[in-house]
Amino acid sequence: MRDPDSRAGNKLIRLPRWLTSEHPFPWLFPASAMLIVFGLYPVLYSLWLSMFKRNPATRIETFRPSWNWSKVFADDRVIDAVSVTLTYTFIALTIQLVLGLGIALLLDSDRKGFGLLRSLMILPLVVPPAVTGMMFLLMYDGSFGVISHMLYGLGLLSPSTPILAGGTSALWGVIIADVWQWTPFMVLIMLAGLRALPKDPFEAAAIDGATDMQAFFRLTLPMMSKIIALAVLIRGIDLFRIYDYIKVMTDSGPGTATETLTAYAGTIYFKNADFPYASTVALFTLILVVIIANLFIKIFKVRF
Amino acid sequence: MGSVTIQNLVKRYGGLEVLHGIDLTVEDGKFVVLLGPSGCGKSTLLRMIAGLETVSSGDIAIGEQRVNDMHPKDRNIAMVFQNYALYAHMSVRENMAFSMRLKKTAQAEVDERVNWAASILSLEPYLDRFPKELSGGQRQRVAMGRAIVRNPDVFLFDEPLSNLDAKLRVQMRKEIKELHQRLKTTTVYVTHDQIEAMTMADQVVIMRDGVIEQIGTPLDIYDNPDNLFVAQFIGSPGMNLLSGEIVQGAGGKMFQTGDVTCELPQNSAAMVGQKVLYGIRPEHLQASMQGSGLSATVTVVEPTGPEIHLYATLAGHEICAIAHQRLDWKPDDELKLNPMVDRVHLFDAETKVAIPAG
Numbered sequence A: 001m002r003d004p005d006s007r008a009g010n011k012l013i014r015l016p017r018w019l020t021s022e023h024p025f026p027w028l029f030p031a032s033a034m035l036i037v038f039g040l041y042p043v044l045y046s047l048w049l050s051m052f053k054r055n056p057a058t059r060i061e062t063f064r065p066s067w068n069w070s071k072v073f074a075d076d077r078v079i080d081a082v083s084v085t086l087t088y089t090f091i092a093l094t095i096q097l098v099l100g101l102g103i104a105l106l107l108d109s110d111r112k113g114f115g116l117l118r119s120l121m122i123l124p125l126v127v128p129p130a131v132t133g134m135m136f137l138l139m140y141d142g143s144f145g146v147i148s149h150m151l152y153g154l155g156l157l158s159p160s161t162p163i164l165a166g167g168t169s170a171l172w173g174v175i176i177a178d179v180w181q182w183t184p185f186m187v188l189i190m191l192a193g194l195r196a197l198p199k200d201p202f203e204a205a206a207i208d209g210a211t212d213m214q215a216f217f218r219l220t221l222p223m224m225s226k227i228i229a230l231a232v233l234i235r236g237i238d239l240f241r242i243y244d245y246i247k248v249m250t251d252s253g254p255g256t257a258t259e260t261l262t263a264y265a266g267t268i269y270f271k272n273a274d275f276p277y278a279s280t281v282a283l284f285t286l287i288l289v290v291i292i293a294n295l296f297i298k299i300f301k302v303r304f
Numbered sequence B: 001m002g003s004v005t006i007q008n009l010v011k012r013y014g015g016l017e018v019l020h021g022i023d024l025t026v027e028d029g030k031f032v033v034l035l036g037p038s039g040c041g042k043s044t045l046l047r048m049i050a051g052l053e054t055v056s057s058g059d060i061a062i063g064e065q066r067v068n069d070m071h072p073k074d075r076n077i078a079m080v081f082q083n084y085a086l087y088a089h090m091s092v093r094e095n096m097a098f099s100m101r102l103k104k105t106a107q108a109e110v111d112e113r114v115n116w117a118a119s120i121l122s123l124e125p126y127l128d129r130f131p132k133e134l135s136g137g138q139r140q141r142v143a144m145g146r147a148i149v150r151n152p153d154v155f156l157f158d159e160p161l162s163n164l165d166a167k168l169r170v171q172m173r174k175e176i177k178e179l180h181q182r183l184k185t186t187t188v189y190v191t192h193d194q195i196e197a198m199t200m201a202d203q204v205v206i207m208r209d210g211v212i213e214q215i216g217t218p219l220d221i222y223d224n225p226d227n228l229f230v231a232q233f234i235g236s237p238g239m240n241l242l243s244g245e246i247v248q249g250a251g252g253k254m255f256q257t258g259d260v261t262c263e264l265p266q267n268s269a270a271m272v273g274q275k276v277l278y279g280i281r282p283e284h285l286q287a288s289m290q291g292s293g294l295s296a297t298v299t300v301v302e303p304t305g306p307e308i309h310l311y312a313t314l315a316g317h318e319i320c321a322i323a324h325q326r327l328d329w330k331p332d333d334e335l336k337l338n339p340m341v342d343r344v345h346l347f348d349a350e351t352k353v354a355i356p357a358g
């Protein structure tokens, strides 16, 4: 029998109901706090910022809610940046998807050594993107870069215009670095999907007379469609926000040939110090991503 | 054209040999059942015929053609998998039409054949459903449908009924047999259910640990098992076995165990002094409450309806007899057993091989 005093002691420290483990609050609090501090607050603050008109010379900000928003839609550099971003996203995503699926199909084997190959494959993912950018910068160097050397040898490029100096080739230069780094991520997702596919429908298909090619298009692809859609969504959103490679490798150049939306927002922020307009462009990017991603989810019926 | 000929077939997984030289001929149009305990290599053999497993050594021919290295798609076989292996992203109709789609068959013919198969298998109401919207039995029938629309040279079935409830199993058993009688397509059917084997097969192939123990018609295998394994494997309740030896009695050779002696068939090849196992099926032991015969004591009485299973002890051996009369048997009753002499099986105690009855 416990003495009544200790019960009295318990009573003193009894928690309010919303802090007990039956209540959702303690469970949701940490994650919600993170989201609020690092997600919601910046968005709302950007929104607030975007409603000011800043005079860079006098550094005076006046409350003009529609000023920056009308500027975004009239800004040719925004329109260019949208087109660069979309081009970049589309090309890089397509290459990564096709390569990723292809490599995953090759690596999907239980034969000896494939486990090692699979783990080697993901090595590029551990390199920080900025380092990747620097690495490729060196390899693209007009005088001693190994990739430039090969491209000269193949006659695809002449020493007078290094890859990152050409108006159209510069974007490709960045895409190649992105593909090198992020294709393994696609491979990883695709491999997880492929390895989880049941074996017996493929055996049934072989007996039904399907060639390997027919089995791929009629079984593998449809059975993988949900995973492919998810991979496209994740990588697509990531690619749309491309900043580090551009910043390190071309700094939006030559001219503004490789200026993506986030790169442009960065330029406005750091170079022009027009914080409200930079926030507006960043928010505009966010809105575009949300719209495109949701259209994609609707059209391809992605389920989480 | 649809025969299957297998010669000295061996399958190894790395250093592990699981089939040790299988010889088997399935004649065109026959229904052959591979029967054996779990892990004896039935599925492996079937999958090798289908081309889903490589051949380590030996030969497989379908019709006149050696198919060892032929891709499954070129063998013109149809297979029903134990776990259905349906295409989950296709409707029932598309599952069945799949093989014809690959061959770019005209739509009219596809429809006709799918509808034909659906009507045989009573699948018409489900044609537009997806596999996950079907019950196990319905999925089973879709897997069958996918096979029969094909018009193959050979049907391969791997325990196709093992996931069904008892009633559906009996029904499907009949449907498969009817289908075979109608289509007359060579069929190799794997099961570990002896009732399925007995009821469906033209020929039963009994396997154990990667070798064939006996091939024969169901009744032949039941009545004349070649060895102890087959004798024990077929029949439920199983054959009674008494170990003892052959002695010279007044009226000829006799079997003796303890102080019990039993008569042997007239021309049995067993030799006096030979250690043997004496086998008699429960239904060949006539049980009565009095009269002459071997004396046993009833231990358990199991009425099944058509018959009564009597378990008893005879000279220290557990023994089972089947009685058809509705007598009032009770545990500890005295029982008189009369084995039907011409139904006695003798096996050499060492080699476990049957000793010919003469």
Ligand SMILES: Nc1ncnc2c1ncn2[C@@H]1O[C@H](COP(=O)(O)OP(=O)(O)OP(=O)(O)O)[C@@H](O)[C@H]1O
Pocket: B013, B016, B018, B036, B037, B038, B039, B040, B041, B042, B043, B044, B045, B192
């Ligand atoms: N991939 C494999 N690697 C190694 N051993 C295998 C492999 N597949 C099957 N075996 C072995 O081969 C033997 C035969 O297997 P199989 O699947 O043919 O048995 P089965 O007669 O069909 O049994 P069940 O009635 O349980 O289906 C088993 O002992 C099994 O362990």
Ligand SMILES: [Mg+2]
Pocket: B042, B043, B044, B158
């Ligand atoms: Mg099996």
